Amino acid sequence: MKAKSRKKFKLDFWTSISILCFLVFVVFLIYPMFTLFVQSFKDVENGTFTLKNFAQFFSKKYYYQTLINSFVVTILVTILAILIGAPLAYIMSTSKIRFKSLVEVLIILSVLSPPFIGAYSWILLLGRNGVVTKFLSNTFGFQVPSIYGFTGILLVFTLKLFPYIYMYVSGALKKMDASLGEAAESLGCNGIRKVATIILPLITPTILAGSLLVFMNCLADFGTPMLIGEGYRTMPVLIYSEFISEVGGQANFAAALSVLMILITSVIFIGQKYVVNKKSYVMSSLKPIQPKKLKGYKNVLAHLYVYVVVGLAIIPQATVIYTSFLKTRGSMFVREFSLNSYKTVLNKLGSSIANTYTYGIIAIFIIVLLGMFISYVSVRKKNMFTSLLDTITMFPYIIPGSVLGITLLLAFNKKPLAIAGTFAIIVVVYVIRRLPYTIRSSAAILYQLSPSVEEASISLGYSPMKTFFKVTAVMMLPGVLSGAILSWITVINELSASVILYTGKTRTMSVAIYTEVIRASYGTAAALSTILTATTIISLLIFFKLSGKKEISL
């Protein structure tokens, strides 16, 4: 049959795009991870294959204790975050709370700032020379228990991460039909029983998904334990310090630690997927739950709970903004307003602001393009190859930022692609880490667009490529942009990877804040943080405007 000859492989527009996107990820993710993997099995001295690096970790308590510490902190934080976040979401969805929109914005804001800012402002408040510490000991002679170490890490992480649970659970409650609860009530089931037997089981998969996010963030973050942990070292801190101390070396031990870390996060991720897939419910609410006005003491308690929790969560941001306008003497703040910190920032650290914006904008441009292409091929041209591409792009979700930083550095500090130390590597890490947000939101909007609109354009004579740019891309734009803004917000706040990849010339705002805090230049750190926060807020407002929503999902 002559038809057989037609089955030959044709390189059309979308096949080329798929291959191109795939190559990007092969070069900037698969190849580096492979390098990391190889490094971790190499002997530091002679470069032969060995398990020594892994053995070293498990043989010394000094090393493996960090893993135990990480797990203790992470598990406790996850439990605490659920205990705080889930009730908050329940109260906010079922009862009328004054200034609800403000509360919601504050919660989102607290989640979007880099976690180490929390650590540093709690030090400002409750640290050895903290404002509150001093006030309490001077006036009442009360000694605040030390904020450093385990307690501090727990406090900062919990307050930083419970909003994830809150956001996930409120999302699920919005999808729950009010009639479910009413049905329970009509069957004589009320109050705590109703929550325990109907609502809790239905939102359990959501809580699990939120917990995963908390867990991963907590396990991966290195800024917080670095600043406030002092002697209490976690795994990312160990990786960072081992890597940094091995300057010029092969970093085989750090590579082994990184591989371990990826292994752990993958197992947790797959395990969570398995559990959630087995237990998830499709819900659609025709009649969403309406918040009711509570009466008497219940109303007071509900308000008290919401305000206290959100107040605690936003304190770091508030402190930072307030102190940025104070005069400083050395590392101390003086009770006098001034713009000196901002002047210093502009004089000495202006380049970091410019860097953040330049790199961020370049990264977002690439993210939007790749995000549209990848989401398009994985939704519209579904096959094994594009599904693989889609899965690979999600890898960065489970790779801790500092590990990704090390991975890229190890791969690109030599030829043929020696981009380490240049701005390119920072853009690469931004793109790889934050692309998933844009892919998700672009895919979501594509699912809502009927393919026949594209077919109409093709049948009218426009090639698939022209059709994409003239019709599909235009219609996808709102969804793509709202995802891109989320990518942007997380890009400008990125620390854990860029802190490994930066050089004096390519320092970004979040890196500069971190180094200023380490150097105890709290004033300039505060001013920079405020600029970062302001950028975040403005971006967030644009996001709300574009998406027409008052919430975000991460």
Next chain:
Amino acid sequence: MSTTIKFDNIVKKYDDNVVIPKLSLEIEKGEFFTLLGPSGCGKTTLLRMVAGFNSIEDGEISFNGKVINDIPAHKRNIGMVFQNYAIFPHMTVYENVEYGLKLRKLGKEEMKKRLDDILKVVKIEQYKDRLPDKLSGGQQQRVALARAIVIHPTVLLMDEPLSNLDAKLRVEMRTAIRDIQKKVGITTIYVTHDQEEALAVSDRIAIMNQGVIQQIGTPKEIYTRPVNTFVATFIGHSNLFEGKVTVDNEGTAVVFPGGYKLPMTNLSSRVKDKENVVISVRPEEFALSKNGKGIKGKVHFSTFLGRYVNYEVELENGQIIEVSQESSDHEHIYNTGDRVTLEVDAKRINVFNELGVESLINGVNKYES
């Protein structure tokens, strides 16, 4: 600009699952050709193979003798109208219609003339500056039609274009589509699962089931002389009886269950005495009377519909059949429980072999592709 479309042993497969096995068909110049069948019969798949959105696993499709298999969709010069209209939401009506024309190198004058003409033909002139979300379903479908026709396509393909409209608009639009198609004179393939719509608009209809064409014919041919019981019951309603043929010196006749014997003059010479057959009688092919000759039964239920009265009649063997009578040539209307006899119009009924796959009426042949 009229085109003949030829399908030559077309095969469609999804992995190893054959959806359309070897299908052949020829559509004539300027013809309004309808693919009709239940959902999942492969009619939309076939249409999309013509459009270039589905691959062709084997065989050839050609326009005016030119094979189009290897021509990409955007170079086939096809006008397509979709079930959900597929109007570009970010363009005005005018921009939508203009979209395809822009690629065709036309002079400004010529372009404007074509646009104005088509907007007039489909009657959407007054909406030309509106965005699609301000249009009703019927208006959107007119835009879609204009957009497809204005490029002077080789063929026009329509995929259930009316199924998203309400009943009244559907009738109005199908007349409009039919008029416009005749005016423009373009070869059209129309896909629908609505038999009434198919009967109303088509020059010829192909009835499809499970990827296979059952019958091709004019609406009248298909309705009056279906080739098998599938077509007989899919197009309109047919009551099926398990009967027998008798061939003796009085001639050929069919015998209904219960013994009613009806002489037939148009049965094929292939029929044998005592052969089991399926007799297919449409509701309007009965004549109802109080105590005439015919099949005996009892009125089970009657519905007065103005011009017609529909009866459900229970036969002696318990089978319930549908009978339709014009209310005008009836002195009175039968009530539930009335005993009646049903006479059958021998010239109009159809007889199939025992399996129902072959017509035993003279000159009604199976579709061989």
